[in-house]
Amino acid sequence: MPFESSVWIEELYEMENGRTMKLKVTDKLATYDSKFQRIEIYDTKAFGRMLVLDGVFMTTEVDEMGYHEMLVHVPMCVHPNPKRVLVIGGGDGGTLREVLKHKEVEKADICEIDGDVIRLCREYMPALSCSFDDPRVTVYTEDGAKFIAERKKAYDIILVDSSDPIGPAAVLFSEEFYKNLSECLDDDGIASTQSESMFYHPNVIITLAQYNKKFFKVPSYYFTMVPTYPSGMIGFSFCSKKYHPIKDLKEEKAKALTKHLRYYNPDIHRGAFALPQFIRTKLEGILY
Amino acid sequence: MPFESSVWIEELYEMENGRTMKLKVTDKLATYDSKFQRIEIYDTKAFGRMLVLDGVFMTTEVDEMGYHEMLVHVPMCVHPNPKRVLVIGGGDGGTLREVLKHKEVEKADICEIDGDVIRLCREYMPALSCSFDDPRVTVYTEDGAKFIAERKKAYDIILVDSSDPIGPAAVLFSEEFYKNLSECLDDDGIASTQSESMFYHPNVIITLAQYNKKFFKVPSYYFTMVPTYPSGMIGFSFCSKKYHPIKDLKEEKAKALTKHLRYYNPDIHRGAFALPQFIRTKLEGILY
Known part of the structure; x- marks a missing residue:
């Protein structure tokens, strides 16, 4: 057609x-x-x-790497031993594909509320949905917010690959979700969550930063460039219980991984946490 | 109307x-x-x-700061004593406005080929065109390429605030222009030049990086985010005869300046030189 x-x-x-x-x-x-x-x-x-x-x-297909590589590899290259990983949302498979590039991963669970997204992406977007058959993967077609509320200290890394805070993903932007996110992670766990554009949605970012600070010891925020997203970029909350996003970066691991990537490298890992002054000022007293 | x-x-x-x-x-x-x-x-x-x-x-008006602040303050906070500054293009006045925030500037020349751009921006875009009457400013309504070809070692900083390599600005993307840019700068001079989007125009960037390397001892490339530009970002060639863009950053000067800015700060200065892997690979052997 x-x-x-x-x-x-x-x-x-x-x-x-x-x-x-x-x-x-x-x-x-x-x-x-x-x-x-x-x-x-x-x-x-x-x-x-x-x-x-x-x-x-x-x-x-052309610009997804900025999003998926930065959502995944930033926390995965900070945590020293990310064996158990959960993806919430991410039905297109791009996040899962990046997670499985880390050999130490033993279990990659994905909780996508809409099984039809997975079904259609597996049919029409094979460049992204290529990892659902990996033996380390279990697919849960459930509500991600409920899923994490029912599990305690179950994961090293949780990646929230959500749509915007309207429709089915709205619940992933609540205070309760961040509390449960913290409790679902082990004592040294890290979550990265899709957290909108600093140009268009500063108030969402401020609210999420407040939740992040409340439930995590090392809260931070970083960004990536994606031309097809509104304003050409998008940010992530880095929600960490123990490890610092830059001081604890595993440089050698990140470098080795970079060879197989299109966007991420250790330099852009560090650079992504440097925010323009207009948003840094708004987060002063919360994250800085 | x-x-x-x-x-x-x-x-x-x-x-x-x-x-x-x-x-x-x-x-x-x-x-x-x-x-x-x-x-x-x-x-x-x-x-x-x-x-x-x-x-x-x-x-x-809303997103010009990402462009003007990064075009200007990155070279100006690296050069230890930028007294003589030339702006090529920049008829809207935003670049000139940022230049004049540096107290050490004694002379700010602007060479804009189209006087009608200045005239209309002075009438309708006062937030940008507020600095044309500063006593340090001289306006030349001339061809920027010819202007620099006729002057040797005349400036500490040259800022090329051009439109795209079509129409009147095409000449600003030639090898001869970069040669003349180098000769028009003093022995420790730095130029920053508008150098397109890494997502949409990698071939322009590669060509300009080759010119940059040929005529400058410390060539580099950095980016900024501007939502209304194609792909939401734009990059600059950092063309330096002596100073390194990060090692020679004047941290205290940059910090003091930051208080009056919306985008630039010392962290984003450093972060702007960290490029995604897909463009870094293309510049390998030229800039890296």
Whole structure:
């Protein structure tokens, strides 16, 4: 079902704010209304295949590395022995794929509420969804917030690969979620959580930083660049019970890993924690 | 002349690549066909007033700080005594405004080919064009490439605040320009030049890095985030004859300056030189 050359898709969520990105679409691969959301997969001229949930651009083949590599390798290269890893959300598989590049991982659980996202990504986005059959992986099609509330000290690393704080992912931006996140991690655990854009959503970042500080001893925040996300970048809360994001970086491990990556390296690991002054000022007294 | 609420402007240049940004326009302030280009100034819902040249978004009031502060303060906080500064391009005045925050500057020359850009920005973008009347400033309405070719060892810092390598700015991306840039600087001079996006224009960056290496002893490259630019970021060639961009950073000077800034601080100065692996690999053997 190839499209006419004049077909473009716009991100709906940012329309009301008066700023939106438009991508030229070359093919429509899937549209499905799941129990939770509208799932769409397109082929685009500039960014390859793209997953869209409820009108929001979630990930594209060409620029997903900035997101997935930084969500995963920053905490994984700080924790000295990340054997047990949980991914919340992440139905496209990109986060799981990066987790499994770490040989010391013995167990990679993924808890994605919407099994139809996994199903469609496995069919249409193989570059991302290539790791679901790894023997270390267990897929839970459940509510991530409930999942972590029921488990104590069960993981070394938890990666929250969520959509925005509207719709099914809203619960992943609550104080209770951060409390449970802390309790679901072992005593030296680290979580990285998708925490929006410093340009467009500073108030979300401030709120999450407050939760992070309340439940973790070493709270921090870092960013990565993703051209198809609103404002071209996105940030992560680094929620750590023991290890410091820069002082405890395992330089040699990070360097060895870098050879197989497109975005992450030890320098950008450190650089990602350097924030522009306008957001640093807002986080003064919370994280700094 | 207020617009209807449904009026949006799209960046023309990226249309053919299948990726473009759309901004909601609340007012059209000026349209003028100068000798060189079409100059437009709009008020936008999300980003305040915006300058557009030949259909390309040049700068907006809300996110210009990422660009102007990083273009200016990175070289200015590395050079120990930047007294004589030249801005090439920069007709909106934002770069000049940042230069004049450095008290040691005795002479700030600006060479903008299109006097109508300065005229219209002085009328409609006062937040940027506030420094043209400073007694240290001399405005030259000339071709920047010719201007530097005629002057030897005349400046400590040169800042090339250009549009893209199409139209009147194309000459600022040539090998001869980088040769003349080097000769126009004193023996310990530094230039920063607008050098495009690593996501969208890696080949431009590689070419400019080769020129940079050929004519400067300490060539480097750094980036900043600007949501209204294609891919949400932009980079600069750091062209230095003597000083290292990080080892020679004047930390105390940078810290003192930071109090009056929205983007730049010493941490982000260092972080800006940490590049994602995909572009670092391309620059391996040139800059690394």
